[in-house]
Amino acid sequence: MRREHRTGLQSLPTGSARSARSAFLLALFLVLLLALLVVPAAVPSGTASAAVVSGAADGDGWFRKATARAVRAHERARARVDRLREADARPPKIEAAEERRMAIRAGLWDLLWAVERNVGDPVAVDPSGRAGHCPVPTRSHAQQHQRHQRSPKKKTRTMQRTKPRTLKTPQDLKKPQTVQVPQATQVPKTPQTPHRPWTAPTRGYWLSAGFAAQGSRWAHRHTGQDFAVGAGTPVYAVGPGTVRATTCGDGFGNQVVVRHPDGYFTQYAHLSHIDVRKGGHVSAGQRIGLSGATGNVTGPHLHFEVRITPYMGSAVPPLPWLRRKDVQVIH
Incomplete structure (x- = not known):
């Protein structure tokens, strides 16, 4: 699938001249980037995607620098959205900042998808790994492995020793007996799956x-x-x-x-x-x-x-x- 992002350039806020100028500059930037696709079109499909991203197609690394600027612009936009949320800003202001971030991301997504697909990047042309015969588990094996990880370990029951019963004497029968009123049975609550925190990708590294x-x-x-x-x-x-x-x-x-x-x-x-x-x-x-x-x-x-x-x-x-x-x- 080419696009999984939801927002394009048309969703940028247009309520002010500053927003319109930002949208124009962003559109101009993306047009210049898309013009580079004419050059990679002559690159063989077996060429590594790193060569295109590193600027090998145009010699001076302009493509790589342009994508790096787009990445930095996205991260600045993301940081602005975070600051507005922490400051409890008004929702329209947060939505406008988020739309700008999504627009930058959408343009970068479309550009990289076209380039990586042209040079044969497996993530763009064969994301499931089937065409490349990658060592991907079958669906049944993957589901079984997932159930094995989620299923809790069964606890073994241990037999507890009970005290031997003693016969009551006539003197014990004459003692007043206390009657224990049984407590109302409580329905056990369904255990909730604990929220797992984020973690490092490996251990012992x-x-x-x-x-x-x-x-x-x-x-x-x-x-x-x-x-x-x-x-x-x-x-x-x-x-x-x-x-x-x-x-x-x-x-x-x-x-x-x-x-x-x-x-x-x-x-x-x-x-x-x-x-x-x-x-x-x-x-x-x-x-x-x-x-x-x-x-x-x-x-x-x-x-x-x-x-x-x-x-x-x-x-x-x-x-x-x-x-x-x-x-x-x-x-």
């Missing part, structure tokens, strides 16, 4: 390559946070959401992309095993796979990324994003 790190291993900058763990370490969804993609075959190897209620996406890459399927619902702390060394890697680790859209080119710093969810990652 140490942080290796961080966000925006530079080096010969990346086309431009590192777009996520690497968690150094051994192969086969469980990988968990950091929060509740819906599985957007389970793919393989590119530099990220076996990967899972999850969409969360706040609209952001998290990516878990280089997995050796995938436990979930596209369209499935996950909870915070639910195991979604095992770490590995698939794709373009130098050793086993988990590549964790936070994105505004499902596609490469919209990443934001993951550790500050996790801190906003009250997740403290140990350095």
Whole structure:
């Protein structure tokens, strides 16, 4: 599906000249970005998506810089919405700020979708992983694994010793007997599922390559946070959401992309095993796979990324994003 966002440019607030100017500038910006699609059209489908995002199509990195500006504009708009909500601003003001944020996100989404689909990014062309024969579990296996994680462990009953009964003597029968009135039986309450807090994507890790790190291993900058763990370490969804993609075959190897209620996406890459399927619902702390060394890697680790859209080119710093969810990652 091309668009999953709800708001386009037409939903921007038009009640003031300032809003109209912002909408015009945003539309002009998106037109310039879409003009770049003429250049990537000649790129072979097997070319890595990182080459397009890093500016290889135009040589000077203009495309990459333009998408980076759009990401920064979205994060400023998101921060403004958060400030207005914390200040208990009037609803129309909050709605106008949120519409502007959604418009920026919609333009970035459409642009990256077109580029990534053109270069053959699996998240854009094969989000279920079926065409690439990715190691995705069958539906029955995924449901069974999910029930196994949710079902509580049965407690074993222990037999308690009872005191031996003693026969009553005639003297005991003469003593006044106290009658115990039975208490009204209470209907047991249905236990509610506790709300799981957001969590780190794995355990027993140490942080290796961080966000925006530079080096010969990346086309431009590192777009996520690497968690150094051994192969086969469980990988968990950091929060509740819906599985957007389970793919393989590119530099990220076996990967899972999850969409969360706040609209952001998290990516878990280089997995050796995938436990979930596209369209499935996950909870915070639910195991979604095992770490590995698939794709373009130098050793086993988990590549964790936070994105505004499902596609490469919209990443934001993951550790500050996790801190906003009250997740403290140990350095």
